[in-house]
Amino acid sequence: MPNRRKFLKTIPAVPALSAMPATAAKIPAKRDYFKELGLRTFINAAGTYTTLTASLMQPEAVAAIEYASKHFVRLNELQDACGKRIADLLGAEAAMISSGAAGALLAGTAACVAGKDPEKIKRLPDSAGMKNEVLIQKSHRYGYDHAVRAAGVTMIEIETTAEYERAVNERTAMALFFNDADPRGQIKVEEWIALGKKHKIPTFNDAAADVPPVENLTKYIKMGFDLVTFSGGKNIRGPQSAGLLFGRKDLIEAAKMNVSPNSDSVGRGCKVNKEEILGMTVALENYMKRDHAAEMREGERRVNVIAAAVRSLPGVTTDIQLPAIANRVPHLHVKWDFNKMSVRDVVTKLRDGEPSIEVTPSGRDALVINTWVAQPGDAEIVAKRLKEVLKAALA
Secondary structure, eight states, rough: OOHHHHHHHHGGGGHHTTTTOOOOOOOOOOOOOOTTOOOOOOOEOEEEEEEEOOOOOOHHHHHHHHHTOOOOOOHHHHHHHHHHHHHHTTOEEEEEEHHHHHHHHHHHHHHHHTOOOOOHHHHHHHHHTOOOOEEEGGGGOGGGGGGHHHOOOOOEOSSSSHHHHHHHOEEEEEEEEEEEGGGGOOHHHHHHHHHHHHHTTTTEEEEEEOSSTTHHHHHHHTTTTTEEEESSSSTOOOOOTTTEEEEEEHHHHHHHHTTTOOOTTTBTTTTOOOHHHHHHHHHHHHHHSHHHHHHHHHHHHHHHHHHHHHSSSTEEEEEEEEOSSSTSOOOOEEEEOOOTTTTTHHHHHHSSSSEEEEEEEOTSEEEOOOOSSSSHHHHHHHHHHHHHHHHHOOO
């Protein structure tokens, strides 16, 4: 295969290419793309799950993406400028836009392992001879720590402070904390930070789904974590494939060196384009200015509309819950006589009906509804459809 760089150098000398007009293609007439592809859209009454394409972007973020799509810009300069803007907003030393929170986990871990050393960066995930162990509480293990392991590290599970102290050694690169698991772990968040500082080990908090409240965006860096990540495409409502990584300046600088657009890096595939970088920045700016109290009232109103619609049915009970940490928005739990219709059957009927509605089964003993990222008017539709399905089953 020809060398790509050599090929690119020849482009200006090729008349047919250099003479190409710099005009945008004609925009086609409005199309229903998903319908053309045979896809059904749905009302999201489940939440910000990646498989359900998380949330709908804020109009301001979409406008920023459209703006960026019409201009060329040097990617590293854009990343640096947007990183500075985000760091200022969040009170951090430095920040960057990552390819989601998972991309931030890989970038941050690589920063702690290889740092800014070009040779080490090229070698990852071969981390032999480097600091390549990550401390984590056993109760904090989760599917997303695969992104951490992708940097070539070994996860060292501990449960108590004494075990932490014994596990620390010259190979310890980082101490990972899964924010939503704080209630389950024996070492609480404040002590986790203190232990990291005591042993001079960078602490990394994965708080991907942990807004609202908006104060969480600045809380954990103020507490003393060296690195923090949030997902961009959940309740912040930026691009789903973007995330925030912020914290210590030296670690953020190293993280950027370990990912795209640097070609020989473990994170080369974690590409974030100019549209996502700008769109994520604008989404964060706008999110921090929103009326969060009003949004919470609207979230409560929506689930109450659905609860009121089904409570009159025989044997149906409802309970509105607010999760302790992650996805801290109103969730409606609905129960009924499952001998007459299972939770799974109700999920299927709502999905297959018109319009299609996605909700979440909580095992076999409850249906969970979260309309936080649904569109205005969707709660009323969900209420009507759910009542119809349960009424027919319970008759």
